Amino acid sequence: MALKHVGRIQNTKRKCAVAYRVLPGDPDNCLVVMTESLDAADHDSLMKLIESNAAQSADEFAEAMARSTLSDGRIMLSAFHKTGKMQKVATNKVEMTPNTNTSILLSELNETIAKQKGVTVAELAMKDPSTGEVVVNKVEPTIDPVALNTASTEPEVLTDEALAAQYRSQADTMFKEAKRLREQAEELSPTKRKSKTTADG
DSSP, rough: OOOOOOOTTTTTEEEEEEEEEEEETTTTEEEEEEEGSSSSSHHHHHHHHHSSSSHOOOSHHHHHHHBBBOSOOBBHHHHHHHTEEEEEEEEEGGEEEEEEEEEEEEHHHHHHHHHHHTTEEEEGOBOOTOOOOOSSSBTTBBOGGGGGGGGOOOOOOOHHHHHHHHHHHHHHHHHHHHHHHHHHHHSSSSOOOOOOOOOOO
16 A cells, blocks of 8 residues: 655655655645654654655645644644654655655655646645645644744643633644534434424423
């Protein structure tokens, strides 16, 4: 089975997951998560996500990361950003390895995808679905992908307020997802409304 978003650094052969194939305004660089730098729980969460339909159907792995949580409840994309797990690497130094027999330089892959879509490599950068404009600092409310490579490696201590805000944000996301799934379920098989015949008491 071929997997998107997985690769390795060409000269060291160290494995990585490619979060952004193209950076906004910086098409020769990408953002990766070095899988060896993660602890066991985070590594498992990352690999499970990579293998999921959500990640395999996403153009950029970061889209799926922004909607997924780690085992401790933190949003994967912002958690890896805040703890310095994301690195900026030149696309011609990253080999994508969809399976054990195949490898292609990310720079070549980007050029191929751009040609197929009839756009430039720079235009492959993640776009805001609501406006169609290239996202520069709006990938996730608090993340500027261009600044990610300068992210502090100091783990951030969350205040109760920040944690509460995170929980609320996650709850909102889950609520929207639940609503969407419910609507899909209704389309597939509408709920049969039961007429109320039993009175309480």
